[in-house]
Amino acid sequence: MCTSALTQSLVRRSVRAGHVTNHKYPHINMDIDAINALPCEDFVNIFGNVVEKCPLITAAVWSRRPFANLTALEAAISEFIDALPESGKEGILRCYPDLAGRDLQGDTLTRESREEHARAGLDALSSGEALRMSRLNWEYKVRFGFPFVICARMNDKANILQQLTERCRNERTVERARGIEEVKKISHLRLQSLVLPDAPNAPNKL
Numbered sequence: 001m002c003t004s005a006l007t008q009s010l011v012r013r014s015v016r017a018g019h020v021t022n023h024k025y026p027h028i029n030m031d032i033d034a035i036n037a038l039p040c041e042d043f044v045n046i047f048g049n050v051v052e053k054c055p056l057i058t059a060a061v062w063s064r065r066p067f068a069n070l071t072a073l074e075a076a077i078s079e080f081i082d083a084l085p086e087s088g089k090e091g092i093l094r095c096y097p098d099l100a101g102r103d104l105q106g107d108t109l110t111r112e113s114r115e116e117h118a119r120a121g122l123d124a125l126s127s128g129e130a131l132r133m134s135r136l137n138w139e140y141k142v143r144f145g146f147p148f149v150i151c152a153r154m155n156d157k158a159n160i161l162q163q164l165t166e167r168c169r170n171e172r173t174v175e176r177a178r179g180i181e182e183v184k185k186i187s188h189l190r191l192q193s194l195v196l197p198d199a200p201n202a203p204n205k206l
C-alpha cells in the first residue's frame with residue numbers, strides 16, 4: 001500500500017466523530033486542531049484527492065490554516081477553485097475520469113472515484129446502458145473539450161444518463177460552471193467521509 005493510501009486508511013479507521021486518535025500521530029486527535037497541526041506532506045496525503053488528482057490545491061490551501069472548522073477548510077478549497085482562470089477550472093474538470101469509462105473497465109479509478117461509481121450503480125450497467133453512457137460521454141467531450149462531471153453519490157445511473165443527455169445541449173460556459181459546482185459537491189462528500197466516516201453518505205456505509 002502506498003503512503004497516501006496507508007495514511008488515508010489509518011485516518012478512516014481511527015477517526016470517529018472527529019475525535020479519535022490518528023495512528024500516525026498517536027499523541028493527537030484528528031479534530032480540527034489536529035488537522036490544523038498537520039505538516040503539509042501529511043495534510044496532502046490525507047486530503048490530496050478531495051479534488052480528484054489535484055493535490056496541488058490541497059497543498060496550496062494548507063497555507064490558509066488555521067481553519068475554524070471543516071466548513072472553513074471546504075470554503076478555502078472552493079475559493080481557490082473560484083479564483084482560477086477558466087482554463088484552470090477546465091483543467092480540474094479534465095482530472096475527473098469518465099463515468100463508467102476506461103478507468104472503471106481497467107480498474108484504474110482512484111479509491112474515492114471507485115466508491116462513488118459503485119454508489120451510483122455505475123459498476124453494474126447493462127451493456128445497453130454502458131454503450132449509451134460511453135456514446136454520450138464521447139459526444140459531451142467532443143462538444144466541450146472536458147469530461148462530463150456529476151456528483152455520482154447524489155445520483156443514480158438513470159438520473160446520470162438523463163443529466164448527461166440534457167447537459168450535452170448546454171453552452172460551454174454554462175457547462176464549465178455546472179461541472180465546477182459538481183466538483184464542489186464531490187469534494188464536500190469526500191471531506192465529510194474522511195473526517196466524519198459515520199456521516200450518512202460516507203463510502204464506508206456502502
Ligand SMILES: NC(=O)N[C@H]1NC(=O)NC1=O
Pocket residue numbers: 052096097098099112113116117147148149150151152153186
Ligand atoms: N466524471 C465524473 O463525474 N466523475 C466523478 N464523479 C464522481 O462522483 N466521482 C468521479 O470520479
